[in-house]
Amino acid sequence: MKHHHVFTLGAALALSSLAAVLPALAAPTYEDLAARFNTTTCALPCTAPQSGDWYLWRGENRVEVRAGSGEVGEIWRRDGKGRVDFVYVEPAHKRGIEYNASDLRIIGHTRSWDRLASLIPPAELEKLSPAGETEVLGHKAQRYSGKLGQRTLEVVWLPDLQIAARVSVTYPDRQVTTELKGFLGKDDVAATSDDALAAYQLVDFSDLGDMETKPSMAWVKEAVAAPGHEGHTH
């Protein structure tokens, strides 16, 4: 039953990949943020929506997302030179798959940092039209709407946090809506610390091809949410 989690997290991240990379504006700074989101996807006409919660922890150089079940997640890290690496994690089992920049390039699993950190890049936001102001969880918010290609977007943007509180994208065949549900406090579920990650069983993406027949690595075959190495249990 991993599909639900994969779907939910996948849909959330797909939102962060809405369009081709645009010319970079002044680089935004991303304050620390921990929040719970919900994503709903529905084929049109919508009769059976699917939804799920997921978490996001954002730092200046680190973005972690985790399915609400806690089963799977992604950790994106960048260094001072702008290089990005990625770890697919299964927190409950304390294991994961590491991808360096070359791995990400070879499987095409690359993301702009702005998309990861704000769900919709500010540069893309500028292509939409302002549609009034509102308030979300005590933060001033700006509504935007517009059409980009075949997609119709409605966005609620939190300027002070540089993140979308709501993104609704209507494609010709489906609608995907992500909403901020709340901020996480110190007693809520926490991000994966560097110390915790160091204790994980981590394998290198490049080595997976040599590991598939090892019984102790059977979990890798089941890691259907791991990019570039999707199992075929579905």
Added chain:
Amino acid sequence: MNTRIQFAIKPVAAALVVAFYMNAALAAETETAATWYEAGQAALKEAKGLHPNERRAKNVILFLGDGMGVSTVTASRILDGQLQGKDGEKNSLYMEKLPYVALSKTYSANQQTSDSAPTMTAIVTGVKTNDGELSVDQAVAREERDNAVIQAHKLTTILELGKARGMATGVVTTTRATHATPAALYAHTSERDWEADSNLPAGATVKDIAAQSVDNFAPNDGMDVLMGGGRTYFMPNTQFDPEYPATRGRRKDGRDLIAEWQNKFGCAYVWNKTQFDAIDPANTRCLLGLFEPSHMHYEADRANDAVGEPSVAEMTAKAIDLLSKKAKGKGDDKGFFLMVEGGRIDHAHHAGNAYRALTDTIAMDEAVRVAMEKTDPKDTLIIVTADHSHTFTIAGYPKRGNPILGKVVNPGQTAPVKAADGMPYTTLSYANGPGYHVLPVGGDTVYSQPIKAGRVADMSNVDTEDQGFHQEALVPLSSETHAGEDVAIFANGPKAHLLHGVQEQNYIFHVMKDALGL
């Protein structure tokens, strides 16, 4: 960067395309029955001029293209030529200029199609063993934890034999220095994945591979060169990587093996290109180079490394210079043994990405060129082989000069030929693996790419020569697999003529040992 590959990692300029087609056309125009016949006669004359070199080898250089099956060599030869605007089919890689060739049977003691651990064990110990095991015999069960069992069944490697005679020794790879192929030369273990102590299961007394690179050698008498990736396997998990500050060492035992290499053996240590370039072999006792936390970059991506990495050819040149100096420094020149691995050919194939598999093969071939230029075939045996093949194939019937990474265009045609399903197909494909998907770099990609085996899309408007293209695969597997057919052995130098016919893979060790008089 290797100029042969520079072309490959940039969009091919229109001028280059024009030059390529002009050259291909000119080649076809100048070929006649007479030119083919004369070329055959010239090759015959050259073959008749070959004389077995029965001398004892002073040096042995073993090149190992991981996963470099015959189809990979052929496709790389064509791509190499085409990237230079030459006749790709007629082109020869440097490894193919070595005059003696044999085939190697790559099955292991318990596998019809094998992995890199038993195959490299066969090549460097003369004995075949089981899957996943490094330089121990087949009586050892995989993941055997008892070091006493390992010690009782360990096999002496060609590197260890060379060291025992006082030869200088070196290992160069583009994978982690602790990966199966390099590790088979200096470590003995029942599990190739036990590269750091954190990989060992509870209760294991066998040492991890990185530790064995230190512990298996006496003070001031370690390997003279060890270069590759895998830095974090040598670092305690309390240390952060110098190049990637978010990455920690993988060792839980607190050992700093990099410091131990420096202290125990007196070796210089480098982790970036600037430091590497500054190493003067004349003033360097021995050298540890660990250029990435894990594997080094593919050749196609190497230029993206912020602090720079040497190419496999550059590492080979440095290693030969250092080992030659070291061997001569021991009074009577006792020679050297060097293993060089193009280790990421295999990884690119596993990912179903022929582009990187071929460009990494060409990069290793550049290292072969360097070795040929820096050594004398009178006293140096050079062997180039692979541990196993991949399910990688070259289909029919593209016309002469058709881009090897392109779609099949029949002779006399300009448009791709259509298969029975009405869609074009590429010359290169895999029998299994993740299969076809177009993965635009930096663009929209779905989170979870499903496996797309078989004929899933019309590639009429797809650039199949792009670095991100993944060739089609018939059987859906999450990772493309090794293949079981024989691989080639190319050789020149003393006793190279003994590499002939179809041989068991472990025979290679016996030729090297005999050539060195060990």
